[in-house]
Amino acid sequence: MIEEAIRTINLTKKFGDFVAVDNLNLIINKGEIFGLLGPNGAGKSTTIKMIIGLLKPTYGEIFVLGENDVNNYKQYTGYLPEDPSLYEYLTIEEFLTFIGSLKRVKKDTLERRIIDYGEIFDLKDKLKSYIGSLSHGMRQKVAIMATLINDPKVLLLDEPLNGLDPMSQKNFKDIIREKAEGGCTILLSTHILDVAERLCTTVGVFNKGNLITTGTLKELRDMYRSPPTSTLEDIFLKITKEPLQVKDL
Structure with missing residues (x-):
């Protein structure tokens, strides 16, 4: 039986007269990696x-x-903003311990996860370093570790690969796939269409505040009468008819 993890009903956000999101009706099922493009x-x-x-x-x-009620479900989520704000005068270990305590992670579990993710993202030897001394890419790794520290059931990721080196990108994508296989639901916003094509089980195309279409790559090819060899980039540009910088990772 398919279980819903995220549902929005007529979700709308206006800033004055500008409609940023217009009557969004979206369903994302448990275990999906949903790309928001x-x-x-x-x-x-x-x-x-x-x-x-x-x-x-x-x-x-x-x-x-x-x-x-966001207060009821927030403890089960992990959120990575496009531009994470970190406490520069804390060490990596202090920051992750602080975030983990806010999210009520047990002390022994928290300590183990800090070490494990430190190894995965090649930061184990820098856990005592102050965040203010880190490069942009290292800060992004710390933000990702903080997002994962409570083993969330739902992950909300906004341009998560910004600044990551190729190995860290691969490791993070492997983590996302593993978590989805374990039932975690991932909502991923990205401009990198190659990544969305390889990683996401389903995608939704947004334009001017409206969700134009959703589906798997095969479903989108069928919907828009595109050849079997069409890439997600081909279909995206056909749908939106707007240029988008695509990075090859």
Whole structure:
């Protein structure tokens, strides 16, 4: 039986007269890796911020794991913003311990996860380093570790691969796949269409605040009468008819 993890009903966000998200009706099932795609300003980040509770919808409803109160479901989520804010005067270990305690992770579990993720992201020898001394890529790794530290049931990721070196990108994508196989639901916003094509089980294309279409790559090829060899980039540009910088990873 398919279980819903995220559902939005007529979700709308206005900033004055500007409609950033327009009557979004979206269903993401448990264990899906759902790619939210669209040009800059399409409404992707706004949608994620409403789901996690950083922005209040103008109207509409949000359900995560059957709950429609963010205070009830937030403890089961992990959120990685496009531009993470970290405490520069804390060490990596202090910061992750602080975040883990906020998310009520047991002490022994927290200590083990800090070491494990430190090894995965090649930061084990830098756990005592102050965050302010780290490069942009290392800070992104710390932000990812903080996002994963409570073993969330739902992951909300906004451009998560920004600044990561190729090995860290691979490791993080492996983690995402492993978590999805274990039942975690991932909502991933990205401009990197190659990554979305290889990683996501389903994608949704946003443009000008509207969700234009959703489906697997095969379903989108069929919907838009595209050849079997069409890439997600081909279909995306056909749908939006707007240029998008695509990076080859």
